[in-house]
Amino acid sequence: MEKMKLKVSNLQKIFPAANKKEKDLVALKDINLEVKESEFVVMVGPSGCGKSTLINIIGGLEEATAGSVEIDGMPVTGPGADRGMVFQGYSLFPWLTVQKNIEFGLKMKKMPKAERAAVAKEFIQLVGLAGFENALPKQLSGGMKQRVAIARTLANHPQILLMDEPFGALDAQTRVVMQELLAKISRETGNTVLFITHDIDEAILLADRIYVMSRRPGTIREVLPVTIEGERNHEILVHPEFLKMKRKIMEMLWQESQDAALDK
């Protein structure tokens, strides 16, 4: 049996109603999810399906109403360096240079300064930011900021990388460049990744396996393995198997939105 890095079982999240007239909001229901070691799993779903809530619960930033989250068989109780997160809004520390941002997690671990700098250098190279070590975040473009955020998380050697629509704010060209970079890095380093998006192209391009989510209450509708051979880059966007898969997911999500329209 393959080793499970992340295991989410029967997870539920209910936001209690603000007053008696309204009903409780069930954001997530019966979520079961597994990510194997070195696997790249993408969750794709319409906006408002609770994807971000799910990844925040896994990251320990929010609490689940019921169910469990385990990393290597150990239950998650709060945020920790074992689950590195990358957010859509970059959330870099604007007072720190690129290098100091990347060193942040290592500094929290009290790693000696020289060692920190060496690790930071390695990851600056990895994300292609050599020459920008001493730049401040305000001097960088969106794509470069997200490179820093990815390097900052990877430098911390997390057990799993949790990414919440990290490329959602980037323009189309930059997004593809970043997707290719991430595909390359994750395959080279063997990182385990759980990635969230509403972009079907992005999901197929990056994933080993895709979880398709339904609208509110968020449940898992289907799990699809991606079996396209060869390097993951923009060329697979026109691969026949890619298009077949895209159509299938689009239809599922389309049906979801139809159902949602009927509900109203």
Add this chain to the structure above:
Amino acid sequence: MKNKIQRLSGGCLSFISFCIIILAWCVITYGGFVDKIFIPSPTDVWNSLKDMAADGSLWEHCYLSTKRVMVGWFWSAVLALPIGMLMARSSKFAAIIQPVIEFVRYLPVVALVPLTILYLGIDENQKYVIIFLGTFFQLVLMVCDTVSSIDKNMINAARTLGAGKLQVYTEVIFPAALPGLMDDFRMTIGWAWTYLVVAEMVAASAGLGYIILKSQRFLATDVIFAGLIMIGVIGLITDFLLRGLTKMIVPWHERLGD
């Protein structure tokens, strides 16, 4: 290039507005439109400043008042910083402390003077406490507001990077809030100066507030004006220094209009 012209014109405008006020002052006093008792002429004010500077008393008044303002304000900043930060981060702590602060903040400081004398006597400490009372309660709420408005995602990022609770305060919340805190400090120093006269109302024998109050008895409006001008000038200098300091310690901060 365009920027240079704009900045120049900004400086020019400030200079011109200052000149207009001085000019208007000259016209109404030298022109004899207003009695000297109400508004002294620039020459009178200049002479009284010169006299006080000559016997050294001017510098003593300035020094003592600046010291009172700074010491009182310093303690209010030192205490308001941690309390305001905790209020912003813990709703329980805020629930305990906020009602008290909101209540005291509405009490006029002048009305507290008798109590400060009763509790502390009439030495320097009483003066520091008046300045402290005038600024502390406002500053706590300002610090709380500034800290509440920092980007929560930065705190989340820090926590998932392994930062502990205390580290989140020292490594993220404090530096993130620093530009806003510097503004809060700058504003409350200004307020501290406005409480100077109240602080020097009782049992002071020197200080700018004291000479203003003393001159009231002799209708020495030229000395009153001299005192006011000195307070304004010191205020401007403090403001200028704090702005410079802010630029030095938070060079990363992006400000509207930069």
